[in-house]
Each structure stands twice: as structure tokens, then as C-alpha cells.
Amino acid sequence: MSEFKSLDPILHSQLRLAVISLLIGVEEAEFTYLKEKTGATAGNLSVQINKLKEAGYIEVQKSFKDNYPLTQCKITRQGVNAFEAYVHALKTYIHAKPKKA
Amino acid sequence: MTTKESSLTELESWDIIQRMIQEAKNEVRDDGFFYLLWGWLVLVASLGHYVLGYVLHYPHPYIVWLLMLVGVIGTVYQVNRRSRKERVKTYISRFMASFWFAIFIAIVITLIGGGFKIGFQAAYPILIALYGVATFTSGSLFRFKPLIIGGAACWILAVVAFFVSFPVQLLLMALTTLVSYLIPGYLLKASYRHERV
Numbered sequence: 001m002s003e004f005k006s007l008d009p010i011l012h013s014q015l016r017l018a019v020i021s022l023l024i025g026v027e028e029a030e031f032t033y034l035k036e037k038t039g040a041t042a043g044n045l046s047v048q049i050n051k052l053k054e055a056g057y058i059e060v061q062k063s064f065k066d067n068y069p070l071t072q073c074k075i076t077r078q079g080v081n082a083f084e085a086y087v088h089a090l091k092t093y094i095h096a097k098p099k100k101a
Numbered sequence: 102m103t104t105k106e107s108s109l110t111e112l113e114s115w116d117i118i119q120r121m122i123q124e125a126k127n128e129v130r131d132d133g134f135f136y137l138l139w140g141w142l143v144l145v146a147s148l149g150h151y152v153l154g155y156v157l158h159y160p161h162p163y164i165v166w167l168l169m170l171v172g173v174i175g176t177v178y179q180v181n182r183r184s185r186k187e188r189v190k191t192y193i194s195r196f197m198a199s200f201w202f203a204i205f206i207a208i209v210i211t212l213i214g215g216g217f218k219i220g221f222q223a224a225y226p227i228l229i230a231l232y233g234v235a236t237f238t239s240g241s242l243f244r245f246k247p248l249i250i251g252g253a254a255c256w257i258l259a260v261v262a263f264f265v266s267f268p269v270q271l272l273l274m275a276l277t278t279l280v281s282y283l284i285p286g287y288l289l290k291a292s293y294r295h296e297r298v
Contacts (some may be wrong), residue, residue, distance in 0.1 A: 007111075007114075012109060012114065013109065014109055014113070014117060017109075017114060017117050017118065017121075018117050018120075018121050021117060021118045021120075021121030021122055021125075022121045022122075022124060022125050023125075024122065024125075025122055025125035025126060025191070026125050026128060026189050026190060026191045026192075027190040027191055027192050027195060028189070028190050029125075029188065029189040029190070030188040030189065032188055033188035033189045037121065037124045037125075038121075065185075066185070086114075087118065090111050090114055090115060090118075093111040094111050094112065094115060
């Protein structure tokens with residue numbers, strides 16, 4: 001089964017994959033936007049964002065907007081490469097399996 | 102959404118990617134507000150100039166162009182309001198903001214040239230061509246046919262404008278705003294509402 005590339009464990013998680021998939025198409029997004037689109041709790045999202053940041057897949061900027069804390073996330077080049085590799089690996093798995101109805 | 106990891110299947114992963122990319126794609130939709138604002142203002146001003154100057158023979162018909170100040174104030178207010186509410190920045194929105202600002206500067210330069218050097222009759226076809234550049238490019242970027250057609254129509258009207266008198270140019274300007282701003286603007290608004298429902 002050497003044709004199968006292993007799926008990146010950082011991205012092979014529902015919430016982290018959702019965050020990266022949202023960030024791949026935009027320049028940067030606020031924490032509240034990611035929270036709304038993924039439907040995750042603030043605590044869980046915060047933990048997963050930190051994991052993505054530690055892996056070097058996203059950049060996180062903290063500042064203030066109208067006196068409220070503002071967290072902005074942006075995908076890095078490394079994150080884009082990891083996402084592309086993940087999608088590529090996923091394709092090899094999906095194409096190898098018979099499609100379910 | 103939880104942090105499901107080990108039991109996440111490949112198809113589930115694929116579904117998440119597709120759904121999230123679709124969600125982010127919706128962020129670049131245009132509600133047509135600025136097309137309608139400027140479309141109505143330029144339409145009223147050009148027809149007003151025509152009626153005041155060439156029907157009623159009022160000595161200062163160009164005064165109606167002061168309406169453009171309403172457009173500038175309305176645009177600055179809306180841009181500020183929207184950017185405060187904006188929670189996501191896209192490459193397309195950044196490009197569009199710079200592009201329309203550049204078009205605005207080119208229009209101002211043409212108006213300065215028209216007012217102080219070459220005369221407005223020579224400037225109007227250039228203004229119409231610039232409207233065409235703006236709407237055609239925006240339409241191509243959003244793959245929105247009415248804007249592409251409106252932009253191309255501007256270029257035809259710009260060529261025609263070189264060969265007609267100033268009063269007729271005013272009517273052509275009104276026609277330009279109708280085909281390149283108002284019709285696409287209302288269609289954008291309708292499709293924006295449809296997508297958001």
C-alpha cells in the first residue's frame with residue numbers, strides 16, 4: 001500500500017481542517033468569523049488554532065478593535081503546502097475506495 | 102463542530118473542505134450598493150444638466166454635478182461602516198478596493214483636464230471609457246455577465262461620444278449609467294438577496 005500517502009495528523013481533525021479550509025480562500029479572518037462558520041465553541045476553537053499556529057500552518061495576530069480584543073488568523077505558505085499535500089493524499093484514498101451510494 | 106480525529110473518514114474530510122471553501126466563497130459577493138448609488142447620482146446629474154442647460158436654458162446647469170459630493174460622502178461612510186463590520190478579508194475585496202480607487206483618481210484627473218485644458222466635450226468619452234474599464238473588469242472578476250456586457254457597451258458609447266455634441270454626450274452619459282451601473286446593480290442586488298436567503 002505504498003501508493004497511499006499518510007494524512008497529516010495536524011490537518012486530519014474536523015475542526016482544524018475546517019479552519020484551514022476557510023483560511024485557504026481568504027487573506028485573513030477574525031476568530032469570531034471562524035467560530036461562526038465552524039460552529040465550534042470558543043474554547044475548543046482557541047485550542048485548535050493554537051495547534052495550527054504551533055505547527056506553523058497559520059499566523060495569529062492579536063489586537064483591539066473598538067476596545068474589544070481582536071484575533072486575526074492568516075494561513076502561511078507552510079499551511080498552504082500542507083493543505084495541498086493533504087488534499088492530494090485524500091484524493092488517492094478516495095479514488096482507491098469504491099464509492100458509496 | 103468538535104475535534105473528531107481518529108474516526109474522521111476521507112469522505113468526511115472531503116465534505117468539510119468543500120463546505121468551508123463554499124462558505125468562504127460567499128464572502129466575495131457584491132450587493133450592488135455602490136453601482137446603484139453612483140448610477141442614480143450620475144444619471145440624475147447628466148439628465149439634470151441636459152434639462153437645465155438645453156431645455157430650460159438655465160445659465161449654470163453644471164451645478165447639478167454637486168450631487169457627486171453626496172456620492173463621495175455616501176461612499177466614504179459605507180466603506181467605513183463595512184470595513185468596521187468586516188470579519189474576513191479576501192484578496193478579491195482588497196484588489197477591488199484598490200482598483201476602484203485607481204479608477205476614481207483617473208476620473209478626477211480626466212475631469213481636471215476637461216475643466217481646465219481640453220474641455221468637457223473631449224473629456225466625456227474618456228470618462229465613459231473609464232466606466233467601461235471599471236465595470237468590465239469587475240464583471241470579469243465576479244464572472245457576472247451583466248457587468249461585462251455593461252462595460253463593453255460603455256466602450257461602444259465612448260466611441261460614439263467622440264462624434265457627437267456635448268448635449269448628446271450628456272444623454273449618452275445617462276445611457277452609460279443605465280447599462281453599466283443601474284441594470285447590473287439591480288441584478289447584483291437581486292442575486293445577492295437570492296444567495297443570502
